[in-house]
Amino acid sequence: IRALFDDDAMVSAMCTSIFEKVKHRLHNWSTSDRRLRMANGSVVKAVAKWTGTIRIEGVKARSTFEVFNSGGSWGFLFGKPTLKTFNATHEYTTDTISI
Numbered sequence: 001i002r003a004l005f006d007d008d009a010m011v012s013a014m015c016t017s018i019f020e021k022v023k024h025r026l027h028n029w030s031t032s033d034r035r036l037r038m039a040n041g042s043v044v045k046a047v048a049k050w051t052g053t054i055r056i057e058g059v060k061a062r063s064t065f066e067v068f069n070s071g072g073s074w075g076f077l078f079g080k081p082t083l084k085t086f087n088a089t090h091e092y093t094t095d096t097i098s099i
Helices: 016-025 080-085
Strands: 003-005 013-015 035-037 043-045 048-056 059-068 076-078 089-091 096-098
Touching (some): 016 048
Parallel strands (some): 013 059
Antiparallel strands (some): 089 096
């Protein structure tokens, strides 16, 4: 699954294309009434929200993801809340994130 790590994003998100494939296996998802402002200034309505445990390279953490259509740009967007939960470190000189 293609993921984008963005420590400027104030929410974490899952693309609707991924959500539609896996929602039958997810617990703790609900509809969402949030409207999210994109980097280009447009506003997108989230269609759902999921809170659960995710694993990256063997490290597990619980996080919440708003669900909306990324237009194929990514499957998951790991924003500041999720990166903070994973205690991630962003090395700006090499533009790498360590968990």
